[in-house]
Amino acid sequence: VRLIDQRALPGELRFVECRTVDELCEAITSMAVRGAPALGAAGAFGVALAARTIADDDGVQAAARRLAAARPTAVNLAWGVDRALGAWEQGGPDNALAEAERVASDDVAANRVLGGFGAELVPDGGRVLTHCNAGSLATVGYGTALGVIRAAHEAGKRPHVWAGETRPVLQGARLTAWELERLGIPVTVIADVMAGSLMATGDVDVVMVGADRIAANGDVANKIGTYPLAVLAREHDVPFVVAAPTSTIDLGAPTGAVIPVEERPDDEVVSIAGERIAPEGVGAANRAFDVTPARLVTAIVTEHGVLRPPYEDALRAAVMRA
Amino acid sequence: VRLIDQRALPGELRFVECRTVDELCEAITSMAVRGAPALGAAGAFGVALAARTIADDDGVQAAARRLAAARPTAVNLAWGVDRALGAWEQGGPDNALAEAERVASDDVAANRVLGGFGAELVPDGGRVLTHCNAGSLATVGYGTALGVIRAAHEAGKRPHVWAGETRPVLQGARLTAWELERLGIPVTVIADVMAGSLMATGDVDVVMVGADRIAANGDVANKIGTYPLAVLAREHDVPFVVAAPTSTIDLGAPTGAVIPVEERPDDEVVSIAGERIAPEGVGAANRAFDVTPARLVTAIVTEHGVLRPPYEDALRAAVMRA
Secondary structure, three states, rough: OOEEEOOOOOOOOOOOEEEOOHHHHHHHOOOOOOOOOHHHHHHHHHHHHHHHHHHOHHHHHHHHHHHOOOOOOHHHHHHHHHHHHHHHHHHHHHHHHHHHHHHHHHHHHHHHOOOOOOOOOOOOOHHHEOOOHHHHOOOOOOOOOOHHHHHHHOOOOEEEEEEEEOOOOOOHHHHOOOOOOOHHEEEEEEHHHHHHHHHOOOOOOEEEEOOOOOEEEEEEEEEEEEHHHHHHHHHOOEEEEEOOOOHHHEEOOHHHHHOOEEEOOHHHHHEEOEEEEOOOOEEOOOEEHHHEEEHHEEEEEOOOOOEOOOHHHHHHHHHHHH | OEEEOOOOOOOOOOEEOOOHHHHHHHHOOOOOOOOOOHHHHHHHHHHHHHHHOOOOOOHHHHHHHHHHHHOOOOOHHHHHHHHHHHHHHHEEEEEHHHHHHHHHHHHHHHHHHHHHHHHOOOOOOOOOOOOOOOOOOOOOOOHHHHHHHHHHOOOOOOOOEEEEOOOOOOHHHHHHHHHHHHOOOOOEEEEEHHHHHHHHOOOOEEEEEEOOEOOOOOOEEEOOOOHHHHHHHHHHOOEEEEEEEEEEEOOHHHHHHHHOEEEOOOHHHEOOEEOOOOOOOOOOOOOOOEEEOHHOOOOOOOOOEEOOOHHHHHHHHHHOOO
């Protein structure tokens, strides 16, 4: 399994080759590959890899469980693993690989379709605030929140993007800025803390983010810092829009309260690029995600259309069509 | 004028010696010295320095104007300059120096008194979220928001501090963590974006911040990222408290709308510790402050007591007593 090493961007476009499931688990845990839909594909290809490289069936099952548990919050990872595992059980290693390839191509197709739906929510010349990276890198291609922005750009709407840098791992400053720059879409990086000021001065027309898991009631788990943006958006009557394929919807989670929130090593906070910023001996807390309640979500853009509140029936219907 | 170089902390405790007004202006602009009350003292000592080193009166006046304009948002800078300049006009260089020394000692005294008042607002075992650095370093000594926390600690209330790292310049992770660690007050650093999640899970009892300028109606200009904390605090019924000496109150500013917000070089955002984090060619916006409307402020702690809304009369009375 060959992946772009997202830790090295934007400085270097480098690849990681994973020849074993353990190597892939390490790539997932260390965030060489990240982004909910990208993790779905990584999980599916991981099962295909396990099916090829592990002789006994129990070993493949165990490898699948390890993959699914490598990161807890994005539901797509377990979903991708399950799809490929089901295919393997029915048709062996080749079938698992074929299914992984379908997971990947389905994701690109879904992103393109949802991008088209979402573009309608971006006004002409709209200033779009996004958080973290929900672009090509976070998916198999095209992107979710950035897919919407790309589609708006391709439709001639001339969006301008405020990219929250997204501490601690800086996916916004590093990855979103890199993608948009390559696409020729105007982007300005901001420290995450500047979002409130920008909304207060009327400089944000819409907040557009991806999702790691959407509960059955419409609560949205996404990168830490998403929830404050939703609260600020409500305060300023700015639409807060979530763009995600139906693979991100978890009907098994009734509300966001049951979504596991990963806590990551505090080193991501107290050090930047290997340089310690906080004094020695001082620790950090590092929740990687937060949960935005459905009542703050203006719309959820999926490949089956733009969903509006109340979300329960709309989400169920979208999953049924998938 | 001898200053702690706040840019070098926590790695190194280093001093800057300013032998000319230009050197001091540079130290202020580059944030070797920062924090509203500390800037007030720096401005006053700067005038004393000008009075000693510049022969003609017009030159001293011009130097004072340069000092006052070195950074626009914190009103204390111009206030400190004005105090020392008035003293110089009345009694020459020695009088300017004596006044600068009074500005400094008054600030320490005011901080100790306001710390005592503010400690009443910190519950026993309270988890206090603070932003940026409003400690000894930001003042002449003791601190404003951190002064309140210190006073609560000295009163045996065992506060625990969440220190928002405060991008882009990381005053929270670097300076607040350093001060609290030295004082033996438990502190945990967080990426600023985690504040919303912490409030949502009930882990914040009070938000305690300093101020760079308080308008006559109680609007508060403070480090960028303060306003989002105030909005989140209101959302979660968490008290949002501002601690500041009366030198921070600007009765000449009717509301926060007239307070100038400094925009700083985008390099502070796109680079960290000299390392570029965003792709080459991508710019950033970098407002250094935001304005929190008075309606979101639960209390303003001054050396003349704890002010409660409506603030207009209370602020005027506090300034009159000063």
